[in-house]
Amino acid sequence: MAGDQLSRIFAALADPTRRDMVARLAAGDATVGELADPYEVSVQAVSKHIKVLSDAGLVSQHKDAQRRPCHLEAEVFDLMTKWIERYRQQAEERYARLDAVLAEMRDERPTDHHREHGAAS
Amino acid sequence: MAGDQLSRIFAALADPTRRDMVARLAAGDATVGELADPYEVSVQAVSKHIKVLSDAGLVSQHKDAQRRPCHLEAEVFDLMTKWIERYRQQAEERYARLDAVLAEMRDERPTDHHREHGAAS
DNA sequence: TCCTTGTTCAACTAATTGGTTGAACAAGGA
DNA sequence: TCCTTGTTCAACCAATTAGTTGAACAAGGA
Incomplete structure:
Protein backbone atom coordinates (compact mmCIF):
# COMPACT_ATOMS: atom_id res chain seq x y z
CA MET A 1 0.00 0.00 0.00
CA ALA A 2 0.89 3.70 0.09
CA GLY A 3 1.80 3.31 -3.55
CA ASP A 4 0.21 6.36 -5.11
CA GLN A 5 2.14 9.54 -5.73
CA LEU A 6 0.22 11.68 -3.27
CA SER A 7 1.06 9.22 -0.50
CA ARG A 8 4.71 9.23 -1.48
CA ILE A 9 4.80 13.02 -1.56
CA PHE A 10 3.20 13.45 1.85
CA ALA A 11 5.35 10.70 3.34
CA ALA A 12 8.49 12.27 1.88
CA LEU A 13 7.66 15.64 3.44
CA ALA A 14 6.73 14.16 6.81
CA ASP A 15 10.45 14.05 7.66
CA PRO A 16 11.89 17.38 8.88
CA THR A 17 15.33 16.60 7.45
CA ARG A 18 13.80 16.10 4.01
CA ARG A 19 11.74 19.29 4.33
CA ASP A 20 14.97 21.04 5.18
CA MET A 21 16.56 19.66 2.02
CA VAL A 22 13.63 20.87 -0.05
CA ALA A 23 14.11 24.31 1.50
CA ARG A 24 17.79 24.19 0.60
CA LEU A 25 17.04 23.07 -2.95
CA ALA A 26 14.48 25.84 -3.41
CA ALA A 27 17.42 28.24 -3.18
CA GLY A 28 19.33 26.39 -5.89
CA ASP A 29 20.47 22.99 -7.13
CA ALA A 30 22.96 21.10 -4.96
CA THR A 31 24.91 17.84 -5.00
CA VAL A 32 24.29 15.06 -2.50
CA GLY A 33 27.57 15.94 -0.80
CA GLU A 34 26.63 19.59 -0.45
CA LEU A 35 23.25 18.61 0.94
CA ALA A 36 24.87 16.24 3.44
CA ASP A 37 27.26 18.88 4.74
CA PRO A 38 25.03 20.68 7.28
CA TYR A 39 23.81 17.42 8.83
CA GLU A 40 25.56 15.07 11.21
CA VAL A 41 24.30 11.96 9.44
CA SER A 42 26.28 9.93 6.91
CA VAL A 43 26.31 10.74 3.21
CA GLN A 44 24.59 7.42 2.60
CA ALA A 45 21.67 8.46 4.78
CA VAL A 46 21.34 11.69 2.79
CA SER A 47 21.50 9.71 -0.44
CA LYS A 48 18.58 7.64 0.83
CA HIS A 49 16.61 10.78 1.68
CA ILE A 50 17.19 12.09 -1.82
CA LYS A 51 15.94 8.78 -3.21
CA VAL A 52 12.72 9.16 -1.24
CA LEU A 53 12.21 12.71 -2.53
CA SER A 54 13.10 11.52 -6.00
CA ASP A 55 10.63 8.60 -5.90
CA ALA A 56 7.96 11.09 -4.89
CA GLY A 57 8.84 13.19 -7.93
CA LEU A 58 9.83 16.16 -5.80
CA VAL A 59 13.46 16.08 -6.85
CA SER A 60 15.28 15.08 -10.02
CA GLN A 61 18.97 14.41 -10.56
CA HIS A 62 21.08 14.78 -13.65
CA LYS A 63 24.54 13.44 -14.36
CA ASP A 64 27.48 15.81 -14.20
CA ALA A 65 30.76 13.82 -14.18
CA GLN A 66 30.73 11.89 -10.90
CA ARG A 67 28.31 14.36 -9.32
CA ARG A 68 24.49 14.04 -9.38
CA PRO A 69 23.13 17.52 -8.71
CA CYS A 70 19.64 17.55 -7.21
CA HIS A 71 16.97 19.77 -8.61
CA LEU A 72 13.63 20.68 -7.04
CA GLU A 73 10.62 19.87 -9.22
CA MET B 1 11.84 12.75 16.08
CA ALA B 2 9.04 13.87 13.80
CA GLY B 3 7.61 15.76 16.72
CA ASP B 4 6.61 19.07 15.16
CA GLN B 5 3.12 19.71 13.90
CA LEU B 6 4.04 19.99 10.24
CA SER B 7 5.63 16.54 10.39
CA ARG B 8 2.57 15.10 12.09
CA ILE B 9 0.28 16.69 9.50
CA PHE B 10 2.24 15.38 6.51
CA ALA B 11 2.62 11.94 8.11
CA ALA B 12 -1.10 11.80 8.86
CA LEU B 13 -1.99 12.57 5.24
CA ALA B 14 0.56 10.13 3.83
CA ASP B 15 -1.96 7.34 4.40
CA PRO B 16 -4.66 7.00 1.71
CA THR B 17 -7.22 5.71 4.20
CA ARG B 18 -6.75 8.79 6.33
CA ARG B 19 -6.95 11.09 3.30
CA ASP B 20 -10.19 9.34 2.46
CA MET B 21 -11.49 10.05 5.94
CA VAL B 22 -10.57 13.71 5.59
CA ALA B 23 -12.49 13.76 2.32
CA ARG B 24 -15.46 12.21 4.08
CA LEU B 25 -15.27 14.70 6.94
CA ALA B 26 -15.08 17.64 4.55
CA ALA B 27 -18.65 16.77 3.59
CA GLY B 28 -19.79 16.82 7.21
CA ASP B 29 -19.03 15.60 10.73
CA ALA B 30 -19.20 11.86 11.36
CA THR B 31 -18.80 9.41 14.25
CA VAL B 32 -15.99 6.87 14.39
CA GLY B 33 -18.51 4.14 13.63
CA GLU B 34 -19.83 5.93 10.57
CA LEU B 35 -16.29 6.51 9.36
CA ALA B 36 -15.42 2.85 9.88
CA ASP B 37 -18.40 1.63 7.88
CA PRO B 38 -17.04 1.85 4.29
CA TYR B 39 -13.75 0.15 5.23
CA GLU B 40 -13.00 -3.47 5.86
CA VAL B 41 -10.76 -2.79 8.81
CA SER B 42 -11.80 -3.01 12.45
CA VAL B 43 -13.35 -0.08 14.30
CA GLN B 44 -10.27 -0.02 16.52
CA ALA B 45 -8.06 0.56 13.49
CA VAL B 46 -10.26 3.48 12.43
CA SER B 47 -10.15 4.84 15.96
CA LYS B 48 -6.35 4.80 15.73
CA HIS B 49 -6.46 6.61 12.38
CA ILE B 50 -8.66 9.29 13.94
CA LYS B 51 -6.18 9.62 16.78
CA VAL B 52 -3.38 10.26 14.29
CA LEU B 53 -5.45 12.91 12.50
CA SER B 54 -6.43 14.35 15.86
CA ASP B 55 -2.82 14.51 17.11
CA ALA B 56 -1.95 16.38 13.93
CA GLY B 57 -4.70 18.87 14.70
CA LEU B 58 -6.59 18.02 11.52
CA VAL B 59 -9.61 16.62 13.33
CA SER B 60 -11.31 17.40 16.63
CA GLN B 61 -13.86 15.35 18.53
CA HIS B 62 -16.60 16.44 20.90
CA LYS B 63 -18.67 14.39 23.30
CA ASP B 64 -22.24 13.53 22.40
CA ALA B 65 -23.55 10.81 24.74
CA GLN B 66 -21.44 7.74 23.98
CA ARG B 67 -20.59 9.04 20.52
CA ARG B 68 -17.50 11.17 19.65
CA PRO B 69 -18.31 12.90 16.37
CA CYS B 70 -15.25 13.89 14.35
CA HIS B 71 -14.93 17.35 12.92
CA LEU B 72 -12.46 18.55 10.28
CA GLU B 73 -10.32 21.49 11.39
C1' DT C 1 47.99 3.18 -14.88
C1' DC C 2 46.74 4.25 -9.94
C1' DC C 3 44.45 7.52 -6.78
C1' DT C 4 40.82 10.51 -5.30
C1' DT C 5 36.16 12.14 -5.23
C1' DG C 6 31.15 11.55 -5.29
C1' DT C 7 27.56 8.48 -5.09
C1' DT C 8 25.06 4.31 -4.47
C1' DC C 9 24.35 -0.69 -3.06
C1' DA C 10 24.02 -4.36 0.55
C1' DA C 11 23.32 -5.98 4.96
C1' DC C 12 22.11 -5.08 9.44
C1' DT C 13 19.73 -2.81 13.65
C1' DA C 14 16.35 -0.18 16.31
C1' DA C 15 12.20 2.30 16.25
C1' DT C 16 7.75 3.21 14.25
C1' DT C 17 3.45 1.95 12.27
C1' DG C 18 -0.94 -0.25 10.62
C1' DG C 19 -3.22 -4.02 11.53
C1' DT C 20 -5.22 -7.64 14.64
C1' DT C 21 -8.02 -9.49 19.01
C1' DG C 22 -9.84 -9.14 23.68
C1' DA C 23 -11.04 -6.36 27.47
C1' DA C 24 -12.58 -2.13 29.56
C1' DC C 25 -15.32 1.85 30.01
C1' DA C 26 -19.10 5.34 29.46
C1' DA C 27 -23.85 6.51 28.46
C1' DG C 28 -28.49 5.46 27.40
C1' DG C 29 -32.62 2.30 27.08
C1' DA C 30 -35.29 -1.92 28.71
C1' DT D 1 -30.63 -2.93 37.62
C1' DC D 2 -28.87 -5.31 33.41
C1' DC D 3 -28.07 -4.95 28.39
C1' DT D 4 -26.66 -2.71 24.25
C1' DT D 5 -24.03 0.67 21.68
C1' DG D 6 -19.91 3.39 20.68
C1' DT D 7 -15.35 4.11 21.63
C1' DT D 8 -10.83 3.43 23.43
C1' DC D 9 -6.97 0.78 25.80
C1' DA D 10 -3.48 -3.02 25.89
C1' DA D 11 -0.75 -6.39 23.98
C1' DC D 12 0.90 -8.33 20.18
C1' DC D 13 2.60 -9.16 15.05
C1' DA D 14 4.41 -8.00 10.41
C1' DA D 15 6.12 -4.59 7.50
C1' DT D 16 8.44 -0.34 6.86
C1' DT D 17 11.93 3.01 7.74
C1' DA D 18 15.90 6.02 9.26
C1' DG D 19 20.06 5.20 10.61
C1' DT D 20 24.60 2.62 10.66
C1' DT D 21 29.13 0.48 8.37
C1' DG D 22 31.64 -1.58 4.57
C1' DA D 23 32.11 -2.33 -0.21
C1' DA D 24 31.47 -1.20 -4.98
C1' DC D 25 31.30 1.69 -8.91
C1' DA D 26 31.95 5.71 -12.12
C1' DA D 27 34.59 9.62 -13.71
C1' DG D 28 38.42 12.62 -13.67
C1' DG D 29 43.30 13.94 -12.47
C1' DA D 30 48.30 12.55 -11.29
Missing part, protein backbone atom coordinates in the same frame (compact mmCIF):
# COMPACT_ATOMS: atom_id res chain seq x y z
CA ALA A 74 8.27 22.63 -8.15
CA GLU A 75 5.36 21.53 -10.32
CA VAL A 76 4.72 18.44 -8.19
CA PHE A 77 3.74 20.72 -5.33
CA ASP A 78 0.61 21.53 -7.32
CA LEU A 79 -0.70 18.02 -6.74
CA MET A 80 -0.60 18.59 -3.00
CA THR A 81 -1.95 22.10 -3.15
CA LYS A 82 -4.90 20.93 -5.23
CA TRP A 83 -5.72 18.12 -2.84
CA ILE A 84 -5.48 20.41 0.17
CA GLU A 85 -7.46 23.25 -1.35
CA ARG A 86 -10.28 21.01 -2.42
CA TYR A 87 -11.08 19.80 1.07
CA ARG A 88 -10.34 23.04 2.79
CA GLN A 89 -12.73 24.90 0.52
CA GLN A 90 -15.36 22.19 0.92
CA ALA A 91 -15.08 22.44 4.69
CA GLU A 92 -15.10 26.22 4.64
CA GLU A 93 -18.15 26.39 2.40
CA ARG A 94 -19.90 24.13 4.85
CA TYR A 95 -19.13 26.66 7.56
CA ALA A 96 -20.22 29.57 5.44
CA ARG A 97 -23.59 27.84 5.05
CA LEU A 98 -23.76 27.04 8.75
CA ASP A 99 -22.89 30.61 9.63
CA ALA A 100 -25.60 31.85 7.30
CA VAL A 101 -28.15 29.59 8.95
CA LEU A 102 -27.06 30.69 12.41
CA ALA A 103 -27.15 34.34 11.38
CA GLU A 104 -30.62 33.87 10.01
CA MET A 105 -31.79 32.21 13.20
CA ARG A 106 -30.32 35.13 15.14
CA ASP A 107 -32.13 37.57 12.87
CA GLU A 108 -35.45 35.80 13.03
CA ARG A 109 -35.63 35.39 16.76
CA PRO A 110 -35.93 38.94 18.09
CA THR A 111 -38.67 40.18 15.73
CA ASP A 112 -40.07 36.92 14.33
CA HIS A 113 -40.71 38.64 10.99
CA HIS A 114 -40.22 36.09 8.16
CA ARG A 115 -40.83 32.37 8.41
CA GLU A 116 -38.22 29.69 7.78
CA HIS A 117 -37.75 28.37 4.25
CA GLY A 118 -36.88 24.70 4.77
CA ALA A 119 -34.39 22.82 6.91
CA ALA A 120 -30.66 23.16 6.33
CA SER A 121 -29.01 19.79 6.97
CA ALA B 74 -9.83 23.24 8.07
CA GLU B 75 -7.59 26.00 9.39
CA VAL B 76 -4.70 23.60 9.99
CA PHE B 77 -4.47 23.09 6.24
CA ASP B 78 -3.15 26.64 6.06
CA LEU B 79 0.06 25.57 7.77
CA MET B 80 0.74 23.11 4.97
CA THR B 81 -0.31 25.45 2.21
CA LYS B 82 2.00 28.15 3.54
CA TRP B 83 4.95 25.79 3.72
CA ILE B 84 4.31 24.47 0.23
CA GLU B 85 3.73 27.85 -1.36
CA ARG B 86 6.86 29.34 0.10
CA TYR B 87 9.19 26.86 -1.52
CA ARG B 88 7.27 26.54 -4.72
CA GLN B 89 7.34 30.27 -5.23
CA GLN B 90 11.01 30.41 -4.33
CA ALA B 91 11.78 27.68 -6.86
CA GLU B 92 9.60 29.29 -9.50
CA GLU B 93 11.18 32.68 -9.05
CA ARG B 94 14.54 31.05 -9.50
CA TYR B 95 13.37 29.71 -12.83
CA ALA B 96 11.95 33.02 -13.87
CA ARG B 97 15.40 34.51 -13.24
CA LEU B 98 17.13 31.64 -15.01
CA ASP B 99 14.81 32.00 -17.96
CA ALA B 100 15.60 35.69 -18.09
CA VAL B 101 19.33 34.97 -18.06
CA LEU B 102 18.97 32.35 -20.78
CA ALA B 103 16.85 34.71 -22.84
CA GLU B 104 19.51 37.36 -22.49
CA MET B 105 22.21 34.93 -23.55
CA ARG B 106 20.11 33.93 -26.52
CA ASP B 107 19.75 37.57 -27.48
CA GLU B 108 23.42 38.27 -27.11
CA ARG B 109 24.67 35.35 -29.17
CA PRO B 110 21.96 34.37 -31.63
CA THR B 111 24.26 31.83 -33.32
CA ASP B 112 25.15 29.87 -30.18
CA HIS B 113 22.95 26.82 -29.59
CA HIS B 114 21.15 26.71 -26.24
CA ARG B 115 23.08 25.10 -23.38
CA GLU B 116 22.11 22.69 -20.59
CA HIS B 117 21.02 24.45 -17.41
CA GLY B 118 23.58 24.17 -14.64
CA ALA B 119 23.26 25.57 -11.11
CA ALA B 120 21.95 29.10 -10.96
CA SER B 121 23.84 31.71 -8.92
Whole structure:
Protein backbone atom coordinates (compact mmCIF):
# COMPACT_ATOMS: atom_id res chain seq x y z
CA MET A 1 0.00 0.00 0.00
CA ALA A 2 0.89 3.70 0.09
CA GLY A 3 1.80 3.31 -3.55
CA ASP A 4 0.21 6.36 -5.11
CA GLN A 5 2.14 9.54 -5.73
CA LEU A 6 0.22 11.68 -3.27
CA SER A 7 1.06 9.22 -0.50
CA ARG A 8 4.71 9.23 -1.48
CA ILE A 9 4.80 13.02 -1.56
CA PHE A 10 3.20 13.45 1.85
CA ALA A 11 5.35 10.70 3.34
CA ALA A 12 8.49 12.27 1.88
CA LEU A 13 7.66 15.64 3.44
CA ALA A 14 6.73 14.16 6.81
CA ASP A 15 10.45 14.05 7.66
CA PRO A 16 11.89 17.38 8.88
CA THR A 17 15.33 16.60 7.45
CA ARG A 18 13.80 16.10 4.01
CA ARG A 19 11.74 19.29 4.33
CA ASP A 20 14.97 21.04 5.18
CA MET A 21 16.56 19.66 2.02
CA VAL A 22 13.63 20.87 -0.05
CA ALA A 23 14.11 24.31 1.50
CA ARG A 24 17.79 24.19 0.60
CA LEU A 25 17.04 23.07 -2.95
CA ALA A 26 14.48 25.84 -3.41
CA ALA A 27 17.42 28.24 -3.18
CA GLY A 28 19.33 26.39 -5.89
CA ASP A 29 20.47 22.99 -7.13
CA ALA A 30 22.96 21.10 -4.96
CA THR A 31 24.91 17.84 -5.00
CA VAL A 32 24.29 15.06 -2.50
CA GLY A 33 27.57 15.94 -0.80
CA GLU A 34 26.63 19.59 -0.45
CA LEU A 35 23.25 18.61 0.94
CA ALA A 36 24.87 16.24 3.44
CA ASP A 37 27.26 18.88 4.74
CA PRO A 38 25.03 20.68 7.28
CA TYR A 39 23.81 17.42 8.83
CA GLU A 40 25.56 15.07 11.21
CA VAL A 41 24.30 11.96 9.44
CA SER A 42 26.28 9.93 6.91
CA VAL A 43 26.31 10.74 3.21
CA GLN A 44 24.59 7.42 2.60
CA ALA A 45 21.67 8.46 4.78
CA VAL A 46 21.34 11.69 2.79
CA SER A 47 21.50 9.71 -0.44
CA LYS A 48 18.58 7.64 0.83
CA HIS A 49 16.61 10.78 1.68
CA ILE A 50 17.19 12.09 -1.82
CA LYS A 51 15.94 8.78 -3.21
CA VAL A 52 12.72 9.16 -1.24
CA LEU A 53 12.21 12.71 -2.53
CA SER A 54 13.10 11.52 -6.00
CA ASP A 55 10.63 8.60 -5.90
CA ALA A 56 7.96 11.09 -4.89
CA GLY A 57 8.84 13.19 -7.93
CA LEU A 58 9.83 16.16 -5.80
CA VAL A 59 13.46 16.08 -6.85
CA SER A 60 15.28 15.08 -10.02
CA GLN A 61 18.97 14.41 -10.56
CA HIS A 62 21.08 14.78 -13.65
CA LYS A 63 24.54 13.44 -14.36
CA ASP A 64 27.48 15.81 -14.20
CA ALA A 65 30.76 13.82 -14.18
CA GLN A 66 30.73 11.89 -10.90
CA ARG A 67 28.31 14.36 -9.32
CA ARG A 68 24.49 14.04 -9.38
CA PRO A 69 23.13 17.52 -8.71
CA CYS A 70 19.64 17.55 -7.21
CA HIS A 71 16.97 19.77 -8.61
CA LEU A 72 13.63 20.68 -7.04
CA GLU A 73 10.62 19.87 -9.22
CA ALA A 74 8.27 22.63 -8.15
CA GLU A 75 5.36 21.53 -10.32
CA VAL A 76 4.72 18.44 -8.19
CA PHE A 77 3.74 20.72 -5.33
CA ASP A 78 0.61 21.53 -7.32
CA LEU A 79 -0.70 18.02 -6.74
CA MET A 80 -0.60 18.59 -3.00
CA THR A 81 -1.95 22.10 -3.15
CA LYS A 82 -4.90 20.93 -5.23
CA TRP A 83 -5.72 18.12 -2.84
CA ILE A 84 -5.48 20.41 0.17
CA GLU A 85 -7.46 23.25 -1.35
CA ARG A 86 -10.28 21.01 -2.42
CA TYR A 87 -11.08 19.80 1.07
CA ARG A 88 -10.34 23.04 2.79
CA GLN A 89 -12.73 24.90 0.52
CA GLN A 90 -15.36 22.19 0.92
CA ALA A 91 -15.08 22.44 4.69
CA GLU A 92 -15.10 26.22 4.64
CA GLU A 93 -18.15 26.39 2.40
CA ARG A 94 -19.90 24.13 4.85
CA TYR A 95 -19.13 26.66 7.56
CA ALA A 96 -20.22 29.57 5.44
CA ARG A 97 -23.59 27.84 5.05
CA LEU A 98 -23.76 27.04 8.75
CA ASP A 99 -22.89 30.61 9.63
CA ALA A 100 -25.60 31.85 7.30
CA VAL A 101 -28.15 29.59 8.95
CA LEU A 102 -27.06 30.69 12.41
CA ALA A 103 -27.15 34.34 11.38
CA GLU A 104 -30.62 33.87 10.01
CA MET A 105 -31.79 32.21 13.20
CA ARG A 106 -30.32 35.13 15.14
CA ASP A 107 -32.13 37.57 12.87
CA GLU A 108 -35.45 35.80 13.03
CA ARG A 109 -35.63 35.39 16.76
CA PRO A 110 -35.93 38.94 18.09
CA THR A 111 -38.67 40.18 15.73
CA ASP A 112 -40.07 36.92 14.33
CA HIS A 113 -40.71 38.64 10.99
CA HIS A 114 -40.22 36.09 8.16
CA ARG A 115 -40.83 32.37 8.41
CA GLU A 116 -38.22 29.69 7.78
CA HIS A 117 -37.75 28.37 4.25
CA GLY A 118 -36.88 24.70 4.77
CA ALA A 119 -34.39 22.82 6.91
CA ALA A 120 -30.66 23.16 6.33
CA SER A 121 -29.01 19.79 6.97
CA MET B 1 11.84 12.75 16.08
CA ALA B 2 9.04 13.87 13.80
CA GLY B 3 7.61 15.76 16.72
CA ASP B 4 6.61 19.07 15.16
CA GLN B 5 3.12 19.71 13.90
CA LEU B 6 4.04 19.99 10.24
CA SER B 7 5.63 16.54 10.39
CA ARG B 8 2.57 15.10 12.09
CA ILE B 9 0.28 16.69 9.50
CA PHE B 10 2.24 15.38 6.51
CA ALA B 11 2.62 11.94 8.11
CA ALA B 12 -1.10 11.80 8.86
CA LEU B 13 -1.99 12.57 5.24
CA ALA B 14 0.56 10.13 3.83
CA ASP B 15 -1.96 7.34 4.40
CA PRO B 16 -4.66 7.00 1.71
CA THR B 17 -7.22 5.71 4.20
CA ARG B 18 -6.75 8.79 6.33
CA ARG B 19 -6.95 11.09 3.30
CA ASP B 20 -10.19 9.34 2.46
CA MET B 21 -11.49 10.05 5.94
CA VAL B 22 -10.57 13.71 5.59
CA ALA B 23 -12.49 13.76 2.32
CA ARG B 24 -15.46 12.21 4.08
CA LEU B 25 -15.27 14.70 6.94
CA ALA B 26 -15.08 17.64 4.55
CA ALA B 27 -18.65 16.77 3.59
CA GLY B 28 -19.79 16.82 7.21
CA ASP B 29 -19.03 15.60 10.73
CA ALA B 30 -19.20 11.86 11.36
CA THR B 31 -18.80 9.41 14.25
CA VAL B 32 -15.99 6.87 14.39
CA GLY B 33 -18.51 4.14 13.63
CA GLU B 34 -19.83 5.93 10.57
CA LEU B 35 -16.29 6.51 9.36
CA ALA B 36 -15.42 2.85 9.88
CA ASP B 37 -18.40 1.63 7.88
CA PRO B 38 -17.04 1.85 4.29
CA TYR B 39 -13.75 0.15 5.23
CA GLU B 40 -13.00 -3.47 5.86
CA VAL B 41 -10.76 -2.79 8.81
CA SER B 42 -11.80 -3.01 12.45
CA VAL B 43 -13.35 -0.08 14.30
CA GLN B 44 -10.27 -0.02 16.52
CA ALA B 45 -8.06 0.56 13.49
CA VAL B 46 -10.26 3.48 12.43
CA SER B 47 -10.15 4.84 15.96
CA LYS B 48 -6.35 4.80 15.73
CA HIS B 49 -6.46 6.61 12.38
CA ILE B 50 -8.66 9.29 13.94
CA LYS B 51 -6.18 9.62 16.78
CA VAL B 52 -3.38 10.26 14.29
CA LEU B 53 -5.45 12.91 12.50
CA SER B 54 -6.43 14.35 15.86
CA ASP B 55 -2.82 14.51 17.11
CA ALA B 56 -1.95 16.38 13.93
CA GLY B 57 -4.70 18.87 14.70
CA LEU B 58 -6.59 18.02 11.52
CA VAL B 59 -9.61 16.62 13.33
CA SER B 60 -11.31 17.40 16.63
CA GLN B 61 -13.86 15.35 18.53
CA HIS B 62 -16.60 16.44 20.90
CA LYS B 63 -18.67 14.39 23.30
CA ASP B 64 -22.24 13.53 22.40
CA ALA B 65 -23.55 10.81 24.74
CA GLN B 66 -21.44 7.74 23.98
CA ARG B 67 -20.59 9.04 20.52
CA ARG B 68 -17.50 11.17 19.65
CA PRO B 69 -18.31 12.90 16.37
CA CYS B 70 -15.25 13.89 14.35
CA HIS B 71 -14.93 17.35 12.92
CA LEU B 72 -12.46 18.55 10.28
CA GLU B 73 -10.32 21.49 11.39
CA ALA B 74 -9.83 23.24 8.07
CA GLU B 75 -7.59 26.00 9.39
CA VAL B 76 -4.70 23.60 9.99
CA PHE B 77 -4.47 23.09 6.24
CA ASP B 78 -3.15 26.64 6.06
CA LEU B 79 0.06 25.57 7.77
CA MET B 80 0.74 23.11 4.97
CA THR B 81 -0.31 25.45 2.21
CA LYS B 82 2.00 28.15 3.54
CA TRP B 83 4.95 25.79 3.72
CA ILE B 84 4.31 24.47 0.23
CA GLU B 85 3.73 27.85 -1.36
CA ARG B 86 6.86 29.34 0.10
CA TYR B 87 9.19 26.86 -1.52
CA ARG B 88 7.27 26.54 -4.72
CA GLN B 89 7.34 30.27 -5.23
CA GLN B 90 11.01 30.41 -4.33
CA ALA B 91 11.78 27.68 -6.86
CA GLU B 92 9.60 29.29 -9.50
CA GLU B 93 11.18 32.68 -9.05
CA ARG B 94 14.54 31.05 -9.50
CA TYR B 95 13.37 29.71 -12.83
CA ALA B 96 11.95 33.02 -13.87
CA ARG B 97 15.40 34.51 -13.24
CA LEU B 98 17.13 31.64 -15.01
CA ASP B 99 14.81 32.00 -17.96
CA ALA B 100 15.60 35.69 -18.09
CA VAL B 101 19.33 34.97 -18.06
CA LEU B 102 18.97 32.35 -20.78
CA ALA B 103 16.85 34.71 -22.84
CA GLU B 104 19.51 37.36 -22.49
CA MET B 105 22.21 34.93 -23.55
CA ARG B 106 20.11 33.93 -26.52
CA ASP B 107 19.75 37.57 -27.48
CA GLU B 108 23.42 38.27 -27.11
CA ARG B 109 24.67 35.35 -29.17
CA PRO B 110 21.96 34.37 -31.63
CA THR B 111 24.26 31.83 -33.32
CA ASP B 112 25.15 29.87 -30.18
CA HIS B 113 22.95 26.82 -29.59
CA HIS B 114 21.15 26.71 -26.24
CA ARG B 115 23.08 25.10 -23.38
CA GLU B 116 22.11 22.69 -20.59
CA HIS B 117 21.02 24.45 -17.41
CA GLY B 118 23.58 24.17 -14.64
CA ALA B 119 23.26 25.57 -11.11
CA ALA B 120 21.95 29.10 -10.96
CA SER B 121 23.84 31.71 -8.92
C1' DT C 1 47.99 3.18 -14.88
C1' DC C 2 46.74 4.25 -9.94
C1' DC C 3 44.45 7.52 -6.78
C1' DT C 4 40.82 10.51 -5.30
C1' DT C 5 36.16 12.14 -5.23
C1' DG C 6 31.15 11.55 -5.29
C1' DT C 7 27.56 8.48 -5.09
C1' DT C 8 25.06 4.31 -4.47
C1' DC C 9 24.35 -0.69 -3.06
C1' DA C 10 24.02 -4.36 0.55
C1' DA C 11 23.32 -5.98 4.96
C1' DC C 12 22.11 -5.08 9.44
C1' DT C 13 19.73 -2.81 13.65
C1' DA C 14 16.35 -0.18 16.31
C1' DA C 15 12.20 2.30 16.25
C1' DT C 16 7.75 3.21 14.25
C1' DT C 17 3.45 1.95 12.27
C1' DG C 18 -0.94 -0.25 10.62
C1' DG C 19 -3.22 -4.02 11.53
C1' DT C 20 -5.22 -7.64 14.64
C1' DT C 21 -8.02 -9.49 19.01
C1' DG C 22 -9.84 -9.14 23.68
C1' DA C 23 -11.04 -6.36 27.47
C1' DA C 24 -12.58 -2.13 29.56
C1' DC C 25 -15.32 1.85 30.01
C1' DA C 26 -19.10 5.34 29.46
C1' DA C 27 -23.85 6.51 28.46
C1' DG C 28 -28.49 5.46 27.40
C1' DG C 29 -32.62 2.30 27.08
C1' DA C 30 -35.29 -1.92 28.71
C1' DT D 1 -30.63 -2.93 37.62
C1' DC D 2 -28.87 -5.31 33.41
C1' DC D 3 -28.07 -4.95 28.39
C1' DT D 4 -26.66 -2.71 24.25
C1' DT D 5 -24.03 0.67 21.68
C1' DG D 6 -19.91 3.39 20.68
C1' DT D 7 -15.35 4.11 21.63
C1' DT D 8 -10.83 3.43 23.43
C1' DC D 9 -6.97 0.78 25.80
C1' DA D 10 -3.48 -3.02 25.89
C1' DA D 11 -0.75 -6.39 23.98
C1' DC D 12 0.90 -8.33 20.18
C1' DC D 13 2.60 -9.16 15.05
C1' DA D 14 4.41 -8.00 10.41
C1' DA D 15 6.12 -4.59 7.50
C1' DT D 16 8.44 -0.34 6.86
C1' DT D 17 11.93 3.01 7.74
C1' DA D 18 15.90 6.02 9.26
C1' DG D 19 20.06 5.20 10.61
C1' DT D 20 24.60 2.62 10.66
C1' DT D 21 29.13 0.48 8.37
C1' DG D 22 31.64 -1.58 4.57
C1' DA D 23 32.11 -2.33 -0.21
C1' DA D 24 31.47 -1.20 -4.98
C1' DC D 25 31.30 1.69 -8.91
C1' DA D 26 31.95 5.71 -12.12
C1' DA D 27 34.59 9.62 -13.71
C1' DG D 28 38.42 12.62 -13.67
C1' DG D 29 43.30 13.94 -12.47
C1' DA D 30 48.30 12.55 -11.29
